[in-house]
Amino acid sequence: MGQTLVEKIVSRQAGRPVSSGDTIDRLPITKLFFNDVIGPPAIKGLANLFGETFKRHGKPVQVFDRRRIFFIPDHSVPALSVEVAEGVDLMEAFGREQGVKVYREGDGIEHVVLIEGGHIVPWDIVLGTDSHTCTNGAMGALAFGVGTTEGVYALATGHLYDFVVPETIRFELTGTFGKGVYSKDLILHVIGKMGAGGCSRRVAEFVGDGVRRMSMDARTTICNMAVEMSGRTGIMPCDETLGAYLKGRAQWPVEPIESDPDARYADRMTVDLSSLEPMISFPHKPANATPVSRVEEMIARSQAQPTPDFPAVTSDRITDAFLGACTNARYEDLVEAAKVMRGHKVHPDVSFVVIPASRKVYERAMDEGILQVFIKAGANVESSNCGPCFGSHMGVLSRNAQMISSSNRNYQGRMGSREARIFLASPATVTASAIEGRLADPRKYL
Amino acid sequence: MLTGAVTSVFGNDINTDDIIPAMYLIKSDDPEYFATYAFVKFDPDFRTRCLKSQANIIVAGKNFACGSSREQAVYTLQFNRVVCVIAQSFPDIFYRNCLANGLPLVTLEDTSGLALDDQLEIDLDAGLIRNRTRNTSHQFQMKTDDRRTFQAGGMTARVRAHLEEILTRQG
Ligand code: SF4
Numbered sequence: 131m132g133q134t135l136v137e138k139i140v141s142r143q144a145g146r147p148v149s150s151g152d153t154i155d156r157l158p159i160t161k162l163f164f165n166d167v168i169g170p171p172a173i174k175g176l177a178n179l180f181g182e183t184f185k186r187h188g189k190p191v192q193v194f195d196r197r198r199i200f201f202i203p204d205h206s207v208p209a210l211s212v213e214v215a216e217g218v219d220l221m222e223a224f225g226r227e228q229g230v231k232v233y234r235e236g237d238g239i240e241h242v243v244l245i246e247g248g249h250i251v252p253w254d255i256v257l258g259t260d261s262h263t264c265t266n267g268a269m270g271a272l273a274f275g276v277g278t279t280e281g282v283y284a285l286a287t288g289h290l291y292d293f294v295v296p297e298t299i300r301f302e303l304t305g306t307f308g309k310g311v312y313s314k315d316l317i318l319h320v321i322g323k324m325g326a327g328g329c330s331r332r333v334a335e336f337v338g339d340g341v342r343r344m345s346m347d348a349r350t351t352i353c354n355m356a357v358e359m360s361g362r363t364g365i366m367p368c369d370e371t372l373g374a375y376l377k378g379r380a381q382w383p384v385e386p387i388e389s390d391p392d393a394r395y396a397d398r399m400t401v402d403l404s405s406l407e408p409m410i411s412f413p414h415k416p417a418n419a420t421p422v423s424r425v426e427e428m429i430a431r432s433q434a435q436p437t438p439d440f441p442a443v444t445s446d447r448i449t450d451a452f453l454g455a456c457t458n459a460r461y462e463d464l465v466e467a468a469k470v471m472r473g474h475k476v477h478p479d480v481s482f483v484v485i486p487a488s489r490k491v492y493e494r495a496m497d498e499g500i501l502q503v504f505i506k507a508g509a510n511v512e513s514s515n516c517g518p519c520f521g522s523h524m525g526v527l528s529r530n531a532q533m534i535s536s537s538n539r540n541y542q543g544r545m546g547s548r549e550a551r552i553f554l555a556s557p558a559t560v561t562a563s564a565i566e567g568r569l570a571d572p573r574k575y576l
Numbered sequence: 577m578l579t580g581a582v583t584s585v586f587g588n589d590i591n592t593d594d595i596i597p598a599m600y601l602i603k604s605d606d607p608e609y610f611a612t613y614a615f616v617k618f619d620p621d622f623r624t625r626c627l628k629s630q631a632n633i634i635v636a637g638k639n640f641a642c643g644s645s646r647e648q649a650v651y652t653l654q655f656n657r658v659v660c661v662i663a664q665s666f667p668d669i670f671y672r673n674c675l676a677n678g679l680p681l682v683t684l685e686d687t688s689g690l691a692l693d694d695q696l697e698i699d700l701d702a703g704l705i706r707n708r709t710r711n712t713s714h715q716f717q718m719k720t721d722d723r724r725t726f727q728a729g730g731m732t733a734r735v736r737a738h739l740e741e742i743l744t745r746q747g
Contacts, residue, residue, distance in 0.1 A: 153721065156738065167646075171605035183736055187743040194742075206602050214602050261645040261669055277647030277673035283735045287742060291731055292675070292721055296668075326589040327639030330667055360642050360667040415589060439589060522599040539643065541593040543617035 132390025134298040135365050136333050139272045139387070143255055150297040150394070157293040159198075161249065161256040161271075162284050165240050166203035168259035168277075170217035173224045175282040194288035196229040200244060205516045207235035210523050238488025238514040241265035241354065241456040245346075246490055248379035252368040252387045257284050262456050262538065263363075264356045268349040269376075270368035270387045275357065296362045297396035298333045298389075303340025305404035310573035312466065313348035314458055314536070314556035316340075316401065317355045318409040322419030323399070326439075329361035332396055335389060336366050340403045346375045347462040354457045355538050358416040410534075410569055411554040414439045414542040422559065422571045439542070443551060448477075448534050450527060451564035452545075453504075454485030454512075455519040455537035458557050463487075463536065464495045467557040468503040470565070470575040476508035477567030483525040484509045485517040509564070521545045527552075534563045578680065578698040580631030580659045584622060585692050590636055591643035592670065594618035596652045598644070610648045611655035626656040633698075635690045636663040641670035650677045660698055662687060662705065675722060678729035684716050700727060 133141065133149070141147045144154050164172055177191050184191050193199055201221040209215035218235060225232035237243055241262050244250050252270030256263060259281040266273035276284070284290060301320065307313075321328075334356040341349065349366055356364030366372075367388035376384045412418040412428055418440050420428040429443050436442040453459060453467055464486060476482045484504045486492040492514055495501045501511050510525075518525035519537040527533055527546030533553065535545070540552035555563070558572035565575070600613045615622035626632045634640075634653070640663035641649055650673045653661070661674075662682045674681050680700060690696070695708040700723050705714040725731055 167601050174605060179732055180736065180739055183739050183743070187740075189743065211602065213604070217602075217605075259645060261643060263645075275645040275669050277645055277650070277669065277676060279647060279676035279730070279732075280672060283676075283731070287735060287739050289735075289738065291735060291738075292725070326642060327665060327667070330639060330665060357643070357669075360639055362668050415591075438587065520598050522602065539593070541591050541643065543597055544593050548617040 131394060132392035134389045134393045134395065135270070135335055135367065135387060136272055136296060136298055137393070138389070139253055139255060140295050142253060148295050150295050152295045154293045154295065155291065157255065157290045159255040159257050159284055159288055159290055161198050161254050162281070163200040163202060163240055163244060163258045164281060165205055165260055166207060166214060166217055166221065167205050168281060169201050169221045171278050172259065172281045172285060173220055175278060176285050179282055180286045193228050193230060193285050199230045199285065200249065201225055201230065201232040202237070202240040202243060203233065203235050204239045205520050206523050207515050208513065209235065236489055236513045236515065238490070239456045239516060242460065242487040245269060245350065246488055248376060248381045251376060251380050251382045251384050252372070253385055257281065257290065261357045262354055264361065265350050265354040265456060267353040267356065267363050267365035268346065270366060270372060272365060273363055296331060296333050298335045299329055299397045299399070300395040301334060301336045302338040302398065302400045303336060303403055304338055304400060305340060305402040306343060307403045307406065310408055310558055310576050311406050312556045312558065313344060313351045315406050315409040316403060317352045318411050318416065318419040318554065319406055320399070320401065321355060321359045321416050324359040326358070326415050326417045327360045329356065329359040332362060334359070334361040334364045336364065337389070341366055342369055342371070345462060346371065347460040350460065351458055355416065358538055408556060408559050408572055410559065411540060412443060413441060413540050413551040413553065416538065416540060416554055422569070425569050446569040447532055448480055448563050448568055449531045450525065450533040451480055451482045451560050452518050452525060452533060452535040452537065453557050453560050454483065454487065454517045455535070456487060457538040458536035459485055459487035459491065461491050461494055463557040464491065464500050467561040468500045470558050470561040470572050471503050471507050474507060474565045476564050479567050480564050481525065482509040482564040483517060484511045485524070486514055488514050518545045534560050534569065536560045578660050578700070580633045580696060581629045582635050582690055582692055582694045582696060583625045583629050583632045584619070584634045586634065586636040586640070588637035589639045589642055592641050592646050592649040593643055595641060595649040596646065601646055601648055607651035608655050610652040614652045614656050623656060626658065630657065631659045632657050633696055634658055634661045635687050636661065637687070638664045640666055642667045645669045647673045647677070650674055650679055654679055662690065675725045676730050678726055680726040682716050682718070684714055689714060
């Protein structure tokens with residue numbers, strides 16, 4: 131019987147063939163990273179939980195392998211408070227002491243900078259203390275978000291415990307996107323079909339011609355949102371595009387990987403990319419997805435049968451727009467959004483925040499005149515961080531706000547007031563909406 | 577044996593942002609700090625209800641505590657004296673965080689027999705919920721490994737033993 135990507139990677143790490151359902155007592159991992167929210171408590175946790183054990187062996191507290199661990203201050207930087215600043219200090223001190231890489235504030239978002247830096251390669255088992263660690267699945271890696279304690283365990287021993295090999299759902303993508311339709315629209319469509327819990331306990335494997343034709347920037351957007359249908363993670367094979375991306379970049383040996391033709395899947399879904407149109411997810415969950423042509427119907431539906439996670443939306447008016455986050459603020463996202471923005475102004479009633487996902491993206495977009503397009507149009511371009519996505523920094527929403535965002539979560543209260551309404555869409559749709567001051571179709575600008 | 581009162585009944589897809597909003601996460605690394613802000617944007621009355629009972633049980637629909645991996649969601653519940661969550665399903669990250677911290681999670685396909693204020697006894701060994709208020713009982717499945725981890729209050733002891741092995745090998 132053939133194996134899925136997940137089964138292959140776990141088999142190699144576990145040192146024996148495994149299939150879905152098997153439990154691995156101790157699974158060695160290969161990469162581990164922390165952000166500024168969980169990094170500081172994890173560093174303290176390492177000493178608290180394991181300090182005694184190290185001491186008994188006459189050793190200082192030490193991490194399992196300094197080359198495989200990264201700290202990335204991204205959520206609330208440049209530090210928004212004394213607590214955050216001190217947390218960043220702690221990560222820096224720990225990095226010096228242990229010889230572990232700590233990024234600088236403004237270097238970018240965790241799920242972007244490690245990939246850019248060539249630190250993630252196919253066959254990796256990646257743990258990050260953030261649910262969007264699944265983004266790294268686009269690299270042919272098995273990537274899981276974990277909490278603080280599992281992060282601390284891994285810091286000490288380099289293992290994940292009692293790991294149950296998950297089943298996989300296979301998403302076969304065919305065809306090519308029409309004008310103004312992107313990988314964000316595809317993943318919003320899929321989440322809408324699957325529901326918030328539709329991929330629960332299973333891995334979403336994305337394959338097919340549709341994937342093969344996609345750039346790495348486009349692929350990461352898809353894997354990023356696998357968790358929004360409760361996927362254990364998202365994953366893609368390693369093909370020529372990924373191989374080319376890693377050339378001269380990879381810090382570790384690169385070996386291709388793909389699932390076997392006779393691998394067993396829990397379920398399958400095929401999506402023809404050419405059948406999609408721009409999508410918008412309504413508040414308060416990503417699964418409330420609708421094609422842009424049906425926004426009015428969706429508003430009417432929200433008023434007819436409001437529920438706690440699908441509240442009544444009273445208008446299509448937009449007060450805030452955000453182009454950023456680990457989902458959609460990579461180079462190509464900015465290029466596409468700038469195509470829409472060029473020759474237009476941000477609507478006078480809209481606050482438009484643009485945050486490139488990393489310093490590298492920022493610099494390239496600046497050098498190529500892309501940032502200038504947004505700045506001249508009246509947007510606020512900020513240094514790289516999570517921005518309003520995290521709800522505490524650079525554009526927190528008031529109770530009256532209706533935000534359209536290129537990020538991945540529109541939960542109630544996620545970006546500020548619990549009364550605020552958040553819509554999710556592609557960078558192009560966000561920008562078109564920022565121009566019009568209402569939910570808009572980007573295709574007429576392209 | 578776990579005993580307590582059902583003090584909250586929630587629907588499907590409650591997320592960890594609902595349990596503890598992001599903005600509080602960066603204010604403290606003391607696990608107890610978050611308890612005050614439990615469900616503050618989603619169900620502001622949650623904490624008041626929890627304070628009235630010595631042991632709280634949450635009953636929820638599908639996919640309870642989806643979304644962000646923040647383990648603070650687990651502390652938020654534990655420091656509000658939540659002793660068990662019974663839901664139709666749980667996503668993996670939250671489930672694993674609860675294993676690590678020893679907060680027992682019971683998966684029950686049909687939760688309709690459980691209501692607010694019911695007094696429950698939960699026997700993890702027998703896989704049985706006894707509803708003292710209604711004189712009914714419900715059976716549930718739990719993997720043996722998970723049951724042991726919940727009962728041991730988490731995985732730390734095992735990981736310590738593993739670290740011992742590693743350090744001994746290193747000499
Ligand atoms: S951009 Fe948003 S979703 Fe991504 S890591 Fe930051 S807070 Fe999380």
